[in-house]
Amino acid sequence: MASTLKDVAQLADVSVKTVSNVVNGYPHVSPEVRRRVETAVAHLGYRPNVFARTLRTGRTGVLALVLPGADVPYPHDLAREVVRAAAGRGYRVVIEQVGPDDERPAPSLGAARPLPVDGVLVSAPVAPTELVEALTVAGRSVVLVGGEVRDGRCDRVSVDVAQAAEDATTHLLRAGRRRIAAIGAYPRESADGYHRALRRAGLAAVPGQRLPASRHRRADGYRAARALLAQPDRPDAIFCYSDPLAIGAMRAAFDAGLRVPVDVAVIGIGDIEEGRYSRPTLSTVAVDTGFLAGEAVARLTARIDQPGAAIARVTVPHSVLPRESTGPAVR
Structure with missing residues (x-):
């Protein structure tokens, strides 16, 4: 026969209401009482009646x-x-x-x-x-x-995201980069931060060096970076609105015969695990x-x-x- 809240309450020497509070995750229960109730629940194999609780609450x-x-x-x-x-x-x-x-x-x-x-x-x-x-x-x-x-x-x-983009672009500026391009799938707020950092440094975005991407995929970053790096006055840094875009951009630089970061620096946003083990490792904005x-x-x-x-x-x-x-x- 299935155990009930009353069975748990009797074993733990608490009220049925206290057992209900513990089972439903309410925070205002002392550690000692919570321990007793959880021990009783485990001993009796009690399982809440989710359907009944849904009807009640x-x-x-x-x-x-x-x-x-x-x-x-x-x-x-x-x-x-x-x-x-x-x-x-x-x-x-x-x-x-x-x-x-x-x-x-x-x-x-x-x-x-x-x-x-x-x-x-x-x-x-x-x-x-x-x-x-x-x-x-x-x-x-x-x-x-x-x-x-x-x-x-x-x-x-x-x-x-605007401040994150500004901070990423500022990092590239402090690394001595001046022709900073951007690749992004959701550009509005990130673009604001990117432009803000350039203006503060007395620079302006170069026409044609802020490219959209249809999604946050590596392939989108690769295609956009290939286009940027084929320009006569190619950028010396690329800010990507996500790490997957940046991973794709680094591969595009490699395929173009360029060295990261010597010829072109790359930074993303997201701190995905892949970026920690890529070669070179990927600079990023983390949360x-x-x-x-x-x-x-x-x-x-x-x-x-x-x-x-x-x-x-x-x-x-x-x-x-x-x-x-x-x-x-x-x-």
Whole structure:
């Protein structure tokens, strides 16, 4: 016969309400009481009746995380940290991957086939208007995570991408570079920071040396860098709006017979693992993914508890990590 909350309460010598608080992840329980309850739960093999809890509270205890498709490497770290942060608040996480903007986005989260979740975290580079609209219509609590996508209906937890771009470009300037090109898939805010750094140094972007990329893939960075490096007055540095673009740009330099960083310096954003082991290692702008995930989950659970609260914008810190692809900075 299955154990009940009452059985756990009797064994742990606490109230049924206290057991419920521990099982549902409420923080205001003393460590000693939590230990007794968790020991009793393990001893009895108690499993919460999720269906009954959903009927009683109207909540499932499940969050959804929407990520880009498998050709973008950085979401794996984000997914791991979101699962960890959600577990600390008593939630489980389901993950949906979506393709580029021209593919149908996450149909199971929309109004037509609603997945039973309490709220949705959306990696902002893959947050097309249609997806946010579908989630809003379905009454979902939504938080955008990272990137440059803005939507007045949703909370957003993100690095200051304009400042990150300015800091990356400033690093190249301090390394003695003056013909700095840029490659990006989401250029608005990043472009602002890039131009701001150049203006402060008394420089202007060279026409034709800021190229768009359709996505944040290595192949897109490769194609754009090949075009830049074939120009008569080729750049001596390339700022890429993501690390995968920068990895592609470094390969393009190699194929053009150029040396990184001697002939052209390269920097990205994201601090993906590949960049730490590439040759040369990739300079990048890094964000603490664990902190980002924790803030995003905290914001989403707060939104679930108070759906009518004011929209929040949370900015997380970042830092420039100089590595071999830009050479030593000039002080």
